Amino acid sequence: MLRWTLLAGAASALVAPVVPRPRSARAAAAVAEKEDVELADCPVTQWGASIPDILAAQQAKRAAPEQPFLHVLEPPSADPDAQLRWLADHRDEVNAKLASHGAVNLRGWDLVRTPEGFRAAYEALGLEPCRDPLDAVSARPMVDKGSAVYEAVNKESRANFYIGMHNEFVGTRAPRAAMFVCFQQAEEGGEFMVCDGRRVFRDCDEELLARLYGRRIRYSVMELPFFSFLDGLPEEVAAGPVKIPLRAGAASAVRGVVAAAINAKVDFDVDMQWLDDEASAYGDDKTLQARAPVQPPVVLHPATGEPTWFCNVHSHSSVLRKKRESIYGAEKFEDGASRINKSDMYYGDDGSIAEGDLDHLDELTRKHTVSLRMAPGDAVLVDNYQTMHGRNVFKGTRKHAVSWFK
Template sequence: MTITETGPLRGSLAACVTGSGPVRAHIDAHRRELRELLTEHGAVLLRGFDSGGAEGLDGTVRSFSGSAPLTYAERSSPRSTITGQVYTSTDYPADEEIFLHNENSYQAAWPLTLYFACLAEAHTEGATPLADIREVYRSLDPALREEFERRGWRVVRNFHGDFGVPWQETFSTSDRDRVAAYCRDKGLQVHWRPDGGLRTTALRQAVHTHPVTGDRVWFNHATFFHVTSLAPEVGEGLREIFPDEDLPTNTYYGDGGVIPDSVMDELRAAYRAASTRFDWRLGDVLVVDNMRAAHGREPFTGPRRIAVAMAEPSDAR
């Protein structure tokens, strides 16, 4: 295999492996080296191989992670199942950016490894940018970091019956008792709304230690879920419909205190400064260390279609 560090991925998230033939056979033959690259760089782009499309991604996960893909649980964004535990990337309008985030970092447990496979290229843009969350952590004002480490962060989600992802889809059940049991197990507070909707509240940590490298990483959804991270017209529109406490998602300090807009501005700037991008090619497979690299999505035109899968559950603190 050929490894380059000056190819489509640049900076610290830089390992691009090129070759030919079935990608699963290549992984089986070089698994140890590929795992080392993932630990060193945080992301590995496999290019030029026969990936097998969406159906092949399941086998790619099993070869690279040594386990089956995970079910997408406690959903926060619309996805469609392609096959088994392989899903579409977030089904948002093509003209909207999806800000950088770490998959399921608002949950009590999350996937340690993410997989993306390009099924169709965009005509313009459509990259899956990556940001080194070690660098995000290091670049933040120490006082800002300390405040989040001391107070934690809180996510409030409101499930309205006629707006957004319904709680039945998020929790894959319409049984309230099952939802309540799940939430108790995962550290979520539950409040059933008079209109049949649901509010959940969770207190989480903002900073974690990578379970393999020991690095301190900025691993949370505090920025992504904050109302000011939405496109201005979207955030303003939501605030015209709902008071802040009833917004579909919003974040606070762990004690419920409001996070100042200036803090959110600094956080978003830190993610963008730590980010890199590449243009997808048909058949590309991207493997991401979810506790090393945040990911997002550029707006795009054309038929862009990316399959995603998750593996290796973790609750590292």
């Protein structure tokens, strides 16, 4: 997801002279174990052509018949070998359901109870795995070193963190599909959630949709609250008869160095901006925020050409996140990465989105979201361009995993 737990490693190294944040042994091992895995890079994001009249496209969608969402697939037999043969024999049928529905739920398939069986299932469907879009700087471990099965967000430190609905993409990279699987169900909560982006597009308030599409959107993807020392510098220093602006010059230099270091780790340009104390989540700790390039909130599906909501406001908005924290509690920041890994969303011109509009998008997204209490033997295949995914808070031990596909 665009919430980059991974850039935290790069940021930690960058600001080490100010606040040392060494990479955990677990994170280092996760990166090392993937060096031996040969996978294709995550595909380049396909934004599609610009939509000339976004409201006319929305009206056409409203006039069209209701499209189905989330096809449930029961196993043809209790025998895992028979299940595998069935998937291989019916791969075209399953992939057709993925295209028409946006998500296919394998429910009660003993075949996918293990990483090896899960991998056999997606190979039988002809799905070609790719690297996690965050993999270049990721600490996300693999469940099976020899496979493309990545661990989902199961850490206890993030159990109270409600992962809002989002498409999986990072700047220029987005998988075409993903398959999520449950190896162990949490004692309480932890539901996997899917949301139909076509319906979100269809039902969005017209004025808001026109504004969002016309002005475009952009995300902030990281906040670095490590620069309070700059406020301790004198505003200027005298060099003979000339006064040099020391504080502003130092802030400009720091911003440039940080931007260069982060841009060296990703394949798109990140814009660094200083936040004022009111906008920062860290109070008077002077904070740099990284913002991604401008993009549309609605795209044309790469295969069908249908317009679909492709916008992570539900997961990235700091306003919606804080409202959820008042209900579920906040994450514990045990490893420091989550503290750095703060996100927000703005218009493409950096203007703020009104709280009432964010509330509308939250209500609309939840309206079209289906929660799945997955158990061992369950997996969900999603079309990443037309289906968003998320995860509820949980208690206990949760072991879910995911593979990404070209």
